[in-house]
Amino acid sequence: MHQFPKDIGWIEVICGSMFSGKTEELIRRVQRALYGKQKVQVFKPRIDNRYDDTAVVSHSQLKVTSTPIDRAEEIFYRLAADTQVVGIDEVQFFGAEVVAVVQALATKGLRVICAGLDQDYQGRPFEPMPQLMAVSEYVTKELAICVVCGNPANRSQRIVSSGERVVVGAAGAYEPRCRKCHVPEPTEGTPPQTLKLFD
Numbered sequence: 001m002h003q004f005p006k007d008i009g010w011i012e013v014i015c016g017s018m019f020s021g022k023t024e025e026l027i028r029r030v031q032r033a034l035y036g037k038q039k040v041q042v043f044k045p046r047i048d049n050r051y052d053d054t055a056v057v058s059h060s061q062l063k064v065t066s067t068p069i070d071r072a073e074e075i076f077y078r079l080a081a082d083t084q085v086v087g088i089d090e091v092q093f094f095g096a097e098v099v100a101v102v103q104a105l106a107t108k109g110l111r112v113i114c115a116g117l118d119q120d121y122q123g124r125p126f127e128p129m130p131q132l133m134a135v136s137e138y139v140t141k142e143l144a145i146c147v148v149c150g151n152p153a154n155r156s157q158r159i160v161s162s163g164e165r166v167v168v169g170a171a172g173a174y175e176p177r178c179r180k181c182h183v184p185e186p187t188e189g190t191p192p193q194t195l196k197l198f199d
């Protein structure tokens with residue numbers, strides 16, 4: 001693992017498809033910072049209310065307290081004076097302005113951990129993730145498992161009929177697929193596997 005810098009801030013990006021473990025990894029890093037007796041604040045876009053109106057929740061139901069906000073710049077107003085670590089989930093939903101906010105926080109000396117999608121349902125780069133990755137110190141790409149063939153998945157297949165770029169949803173609206181099995185338009189979902197080892 002990296003030897004993190006000392007006495008300066010930095011940006012960590014966790015990206016990948018849906019179900020690739022981005023939120024789980026964000027929660028893991030936040031938990032470790034708390035074990036390290038650091039002051040942490042987590043933020044998420046208010047529109048992400050799939051599992052909870054305020055907490056950040058993974059598809060596997062891991063949960064961390066967070067503050068829902070409408071615009072990235074609200075982080076400045078909500079930031080406590082002694083906060084050392086800022087976590088942001090679903091960062092793609094904040095749009096281009098989040099880059100300047102995250103840059104300012106890191107330059108101020110904070111550790112900023114951003115989790116979000118790098119591609120939309122059509123497989124196109126999901127701005128501002130490319131810009132965030134470019135200005136960050138650390139980038140982690142997570143992969144899910146393709147529900148069709150079992151290979152590593154880096155795409156999010158939309159399985160509800162909408163051409164809107166932003167459609168909030170989870171397993172009923174998307175499934176992870178590999179490059180080979182993904183199609184860039186909404187399609188039928190894949191029947192769930194019958195063998196269930198986890199209830």
Ligand SMILES: Nc1ncnc2c1ncn2[C@@H]1O[C@H](COP(=O)(O)OP(=O)(O)O)[C@@H](O)[C@H]1O
Pocket residue numbers: 016017018019020021022023024025057058059060142143144145146147176
């Ligand atoms: N096809 C899949 N591949 C990998 N993980 C999956 C899949 N379907 C469901 N999951 C679950 O989703 C979890 C990841 O959830 P989460 O961290 O919220 O992902 P993300 O934030 O990247 O959408 C996995 O640990 C696993 O429990």
Ligand SMILES: Cc1cn([C@H]2C[C@H](O)[C@@H](COP(=O)(O)O)O2)c(=O)[nH]c1=O
Pocket residue numbers: 017018019022023050090116117119120121122156165166167168169170174
């Ligand atoms: C591919 C894609 C996804 N979304 C939405 C669907 C979810 O609400 C989030 C991603 O959640 P996760 O933590 O990565 O599971 O984004 C969207 O609006 N548009 C898309 O193209």
Ligand SMILES: [Zn+2]
Pocket residue numbers: 146147148149150151177178179180181182
């Ligand atoms: Zn596949």
